[in-house]
Amino acid sequence: MKKNRKKIRKTSFKNLYKKIIGIHDSPEKIARGVAIGVFWGIMPTFGLAILFSIPTAFFLRANKFASIISTFISNPLTTPIFYTFGYTIGQYILNSPEIESPSFFWRIIRLENLWAISKSLLLGNTLLATIMALSFYIITLRIVQRHRRKLSRNKKRYVSGDKNGKNNH
Numbered sequence: 001m002k003k004n005r006k007k008i009r010k011t012s013f014k015n016l017y018k019k020i021i022g023i024h025d026s027p028e029k030i031a032r033g034v035a036i037g038v039f040w041g042i043m044p045t046f047g048l049a050i051l052f053s054i055p056t057a058f059f060l061r062a063n064k065f066a067s068i069i070s071t072f073i074s075n076p077l078t079t080p081i082f083y084t085f086g087y088t089i090g091q092y093i094l095n096s097p098e099i100e101s102p103s104f105f106w107r108i109i110r111l112e113n114l115w116a117i118s119k120s121l122l123l124g125n126t127l128l129a130t131i132m133a134l135s136f137y138i139i140t141l142r143i144v145q146r147h148r149r150k151l152s153r154n155k156k157r158y159v160s161g162d163k164n165g166k167n168n169h
Helices: 002-021 027-042 049-059 064-073 079-094 104-109 111-159
Strands: none
Touching: 002 027, 002 064, 002 111, 027 049, 027 064, 027 111, 049 064, 064 111, 079 111
C-alpha cells in the first residue's frame, strides 16, 4: 500500500510537471501563471484560490491554466503547514503575545483573539506566499526555458538527420 502511494505521488508530480512545461505559451507567461497560482494557493482563501487566481492571471496577462494548476500546492497535507508557518511569521512580525495551546480553541472564539489571530495569519501568509511565488516564478521560468532549448536542439538534430547527436558528415 505504501509503495503505491509513493508511486501515485511521484506520478502525479511528474504529470503536473509535464502539463506545465507542455503549455503552449511564452515561458514568462507560464512562470507568471505558476507564481499567481502558488500565491493564491498559500493564502488563506479557504478553498477559493482558483476563483482568485483566474482574474489575477487575466489582469497580469499570465497563463490561466498554469495559475489554476499551481493553486493545488495547497491541499489537505500542505495547508496546515502553510497556515501554521504563516501564522508564526505574522505573530513574530507583529510581536503578538502567544496564545497558549491547551485553551487555544476557546480563546479563538473571543472576537479580539480572532482579530489578532487573523492579522497574524494574513500578514504571515502574505509574506510567505510572496516569497514562494517569486521563487516558483524563477524556478519555473528556468525550467521551461531549458526545456524549450532542449526541444529546439532536438528538432534541429532531427531536421539535419542527426538523430544520435553526432554529425554524420
